[in-house]
Amino acid sequence: MKTDIETLKQIxxxxxxxxxxxxxxxxxxxxxxxxxxxxxxxxxxxAVMDHDPAFRMEGKGEDLFFLSNGHIxxxxxxxxxxxxxxxxxxxATFRKINSRLQGHxxxxxxxxxxxxxxxxxxxxxxxxxxxxxGKRMDGxxxxxxxxxxxxxLQEGQIWEAALFAAHHKVDNLILTVxxxxxxxDGPTDEVISLGDLPAKWAxxxxxxxxxxxxxxxxQVLSGLAAAMSASxxxxxxxxxxxxxxxxxxxxxxxxxxxxxxxxxxxxxxxxLAQLPExxxxxxxxxx
Amino acid sequence: xxxQIISSGKKATRDGFGEGLLEVGKQYPQAIALxxxxxxxxxxxxxxxxxxxRFIQVGISEANMMGVAAGLATAGKIPFTGTFANFSTGRxxxxxxxxxAYSEKNVKICASHAGLTLGEDGATHQILEDxxxxxxxxxxxxxxxxxxxxxxxxxxAIAAYxxxxxxxxxxxxxxxxxxENQTFEIGRIQILSPGADVSIFATGHLVWNxxxxxxxxxxxxxxxxxxNVHTIKPLDEAGIAASVRKTRxxxxxxxxxxxxxxxxxxxxxxxxxCPAPLETVAVNDTFGESGLPEALLEKYGxxxxxxxxxARIAIQRKxxxx
Numbered sequence: 001m002k003t004d005i006e007t008l009k010q011i012x013x014x015x016x017x018x019x020x021x022x023x024x025x026x027x028x029x030x031x032x033x034x035x036x037x038x039x040x041x042x043x044x045x046x047a048v049m050d051h052d053p054a055f056r057m058e059g060k061g062e063d064l065f066f067l068s069n070g071h072i073x074x075x076x077x078x079x080x081x082x083x084x085x086x087x088x089x090x091x092a093t094f095r096k097i098n099s100r101l102q103g104h105x106x107x108x109x110x111x112x113x114x115x116x117x118x119x120x121x122x123x124x125x126x127x128x129x130x131x132x133x134g135k136r137m138d139g140x141x142x143x144x145x146x147x148x149x150x151x152x153l154q155e156g157q158i159w160e161a162a163l164f165a166a167h168h169k170v171d172n173l174i175l176t177v178x179x180x181x182x183x184x185d186g187p188t189d190e191v192i193s194l195g196d197l198p199a200k201w202a203x204x205x206x207x208x209x210x211x212x213x214x215x216x217x218x219q220v221l222s223g224l225a226a227a228m229s230a231s232x233x234x235x236x237x238x239x240x241x242x243x244x245x246x247x248x249x250x251x252x253x254x255x256x257x258x259x260x261x262x263x264x265x266x267x268x269x270x271x272l273a274q275l276p277e278x279x280x281x282x283x284x285x286x287x
Numbered sequence: 288x289x290x291q292i293i294s295s296g297k298k299a300t301r302d303g304f305g306e307g308l309l310e311v312g313k314q315y316p317q318a319i320a321l322x323x324x325x326x327x328x329x330x331x332x333x334x335x336x337x338x339x340x341r342f343i344q345v346g347i348s349e350a351n352m353m354g355v356a357a358g359l360a361t362a363g364k365i366p367f368t369g370t371f372a373n374f375s376t377g378r379x380x381x382x383x384x385x386x387x388a389y390s391e392k393n394v395k396i397c398a399s400h401a402g403l404t405l406g407e408d409g410a411t412h413q414i415l416e417d418x419x420x421x422x423x424x425x426x427x428x429x430x431x432x433x434x435x436x437x438x439x440x441x442x443x444a445i446a447a448y449x450x451x452x453x454x455x456x457x458x459x460x461x462x463x464x465x466x467e468n469q470t471f472e473i474g475r476i477q478i479l480s481p482g483a484d485v486s487i488f489a490t491g492h493l494v495w496n497x498x499x500x501x502x503x504x505x506x507x508x509x510x511x512x513x514x515n516v517h518t519i520k521p522l523d524e525a526g527i528a529a530s531v532r533k534t535r536x537x538x539x540x541x542x543x544x545x546x547x548x549x550x551x552x553x554x555x556x557x558x559x560x561c562p563a564p565l566e567t568v569a570v571n572d573t574f575g576e577s578g579l580p581e582a583l584l585e586k587y588g589x590x591x592x593x594x595x596x597x598a599r600i601a602i603q604r605k606x607x608x609x
Contacts, residue, residue, distance in 0.1 A: 057361060058362055058363040059361075059362075060362075060363070066358075073494060078296045088372070097541035106389065106390075107390050107391060108389060108390075110539070115390075116357055116386055116392070117385050117386065117389045117390045120381050120384075120385045123350075123354050123382055124354075125351075125354070126351045126354020126358065126382075126568070127354045127355070127357045127386055128358060129358060130350075130354060130355035130357060130358020130361065130362070130366075131358040131361050132358070133343070133362075134358065134359050134363065134364050135362060137340070137341075137364070138362070156350070157348075157354065160346075160350055161348075161351045161354065163346065163348070164345060164346065164351055164355070167346075183604075212428060239384055253346050
C-alpha cells in the first residue's frame with residue numbers, strides 16, 4: 001500500500017471540501033454522487049493505481065481510470081489536482097468560462113488526466129474496454145478501471161459492453177458501479193428498478209464482488225485488492241459498491257435532492273464545518 | 288478529356304475498401320478492424336485472414352463498437368469500424384459525438400451500403416442523411432470516394448491522417464474509371480474534365496453519372512467542368528470557387544438528402560465567395576424504397592438525365608439578373 005489509511009482519510013476529507021467549494025463557487029455541479037464516491041477515487045489514485053501525473057494520453061505501462069458517470073467531475077478534478085496532474089488553483093475555475101474544468105470531463109481543453117469526454121451516460125464502459133484491449137494487444141500488464149453510476153445501468157450500451165467484455169475475456173478490466181440507489185428523479189427502485197444486480201452481472205459472465213460500505217476506506221481498499229486478484233483470470237471484474245449519495249455532509253447524505261444542486265452560502269459554511277481542512281484548501285483569486 | 292474517362296469494368300466501392308484495409312494492415316501494425324456482424328458485407332475478409340489478432344468482432348452492438356474504438360484509439364491504435372452507413376451514423380450519433388469527435392479520437396468510421404443504391408433492402412437501410420450529420424460534427428473529416436480504386440486509395444490515406452474520419456461507400460457494382468494505385472489527397476477537389484459553361488460537382492456514385500451527363504451535353508456544344516468532390520469536409524473552398532468564377536454556374540450531385548449534403552456545402556461556398564446559380568441534384572426530402580439501384584436513382588431524380596437537365600437550367604439562370 002502506497003498511502004496509509006489515516007492519510008487516505010485526510011485526503012478524502014480535503015477532497016470533500018474541494019467538492020463543496022467547487023460547486024459552491026460555480027453555483028452549479030453535482031455534489032451528491034461526488035461525495036459518495038470520494039473514498040473510492042481516493043483509494044484508487046492514492047493507494048491502488050500505478051499512474052503518472054506527467055500524463056501521457058496512451059498511458060502505456062500505467063493503470064488507467066475512466067469516469068463514465070462524468071457528472072461527478074468535481075470529485076475527479078479534486079483527485080487529479082491533489083495527485084499533481086494540474087495546479088490546485090485551477091479548481092477555482094470549475095464550470096467557469098475559459099476553464100479546462102468543464103462541467104463534465106473533456107479532453108478538448110487538454111486537461112491532464114482525462115482521456116475521453118463523458119457526461120452522456122453509458123459510454124465509458126465501452127471506451128474502457130477498448131483501452132483494456134489495447135493494453136492486452138501491447139502485452140501491457142496494467143489494469144483499466146472504470147466507474148459508472150447505478151442509474152446509468154439503465155442505458156442499453158452498458159449491456160452491449162457487458163456481453164462484449166465477457167465474450168472477449170477482457171480480464172484486465174475492473175468496473176465499479178456506484179450503487180447508491182439514487183438518480184435524478186428519485187430512488188432507482190422507483191424510477192426503473194435495476195433488479196438483482198449481482199445476479200445480472202454474474203449472468204453476463206462477469207466476476208462479481210461486493211463492497212458493502214463504499215464510504216469505508218478500509219472496505220474500499222480490500223474490495224479493490226480482491227478485484228486485482230480476481231483479474232487476469234478470464235473474466236472481467238465488476239465491483240458493486242454500496243455508497244451513500246452526499247456522504248460526509250449530514251444534510252446532503254442519502255438523498256437524490258443533491259444530485260445536481262449546488263450549496264448556497266449558508267449550506268456551504270455548514271458543510272465545510274463538518275469537513276476538516278487537512279491539506280489546505282485550493283486558493284481562490286479575488287478580483 | 289471526357290473521352291479519356293473510360294470505365295475499365297464494374298466493381299463495388301466496398302471491394303475497394305476491403306483491398307485498402309488489407310494494405311493498411313500491412314503498413315500499420317497499430318491498425319485494428321472492428322465490425323458489428325457485417326464482416327462479409329464490409330469486405331473485411333482479407334484483413335481478417337491476414338491479421339486475425341487485429342480483428343475484433345463486436346456483434347450487433349454498434350454503440351459499443353464506437354466506444355471500444357474510442358478506447359483503442361486512446362491506447363494508440365488506429366481502429367477502423369465497419370458496418371452499414373445507417374448503423375455507422377444515425378444509430379450511434381451520440382457515441383460518435385462524445386466519445387470520438389469531441390474527444391478527438393483517431394477513429395475511422397467506415398460505412399458501406401450508403402444511399403439509395405443499397406437497393407432492395409429499402410428505406411430502413413438507405414441512409415440519406417449521413418453526410419449532413421457527420422459534416423456537422425466539429426473536427427470530423429467526411430470522405431465519399433467515386434469508385435472502387437479511389438475507395439482503396441482513400442482507405443489508405445485516412446490511416447496516415449490523424450483524426451476522426453467518416454468514410455462513405457456503397458454496395459453495388461459500379462464503373463471503375465480512376466487509376467489503380469492513385470494517391471488520394473484529402474480535402475482537394477479533382478477536376479476530371481475541364482469545361483467553360485457549367486461546373487458539375489459530384490460525389491460518390493454520382494460522379495460517374497455526372498461524367499455521362501457531361502458527355503451528352505457535349506453533343507449539344509455545352510462544355511461542362513466535371514469535378515469529383517471526394518472530400519466533403521474539409522471542403523476545398525478555393526478549388527470550388529475558382530471553378531465557378533470561370534463557369535459562373537454550378538450543379539451539385541449526390542446520393543443524399545438535399546438538406547445537409549454536398550449541395551448545401553457548395554451553396555455556402557458560393558454565397559460567401561462567388562454568388563452564382565446552383566442546381567442541386569439530390570433526394571428531395573423523402574425516404575427511399577426497395578428496388579434496383581439504377582431504377583431508384585431514376586425514380587428519385589439522381590439519374591444521368593437529371594444531372595444534364597440541372598446543368599441546362601443552371602446555364603439558363605446565368606442570363607437572369609436579379
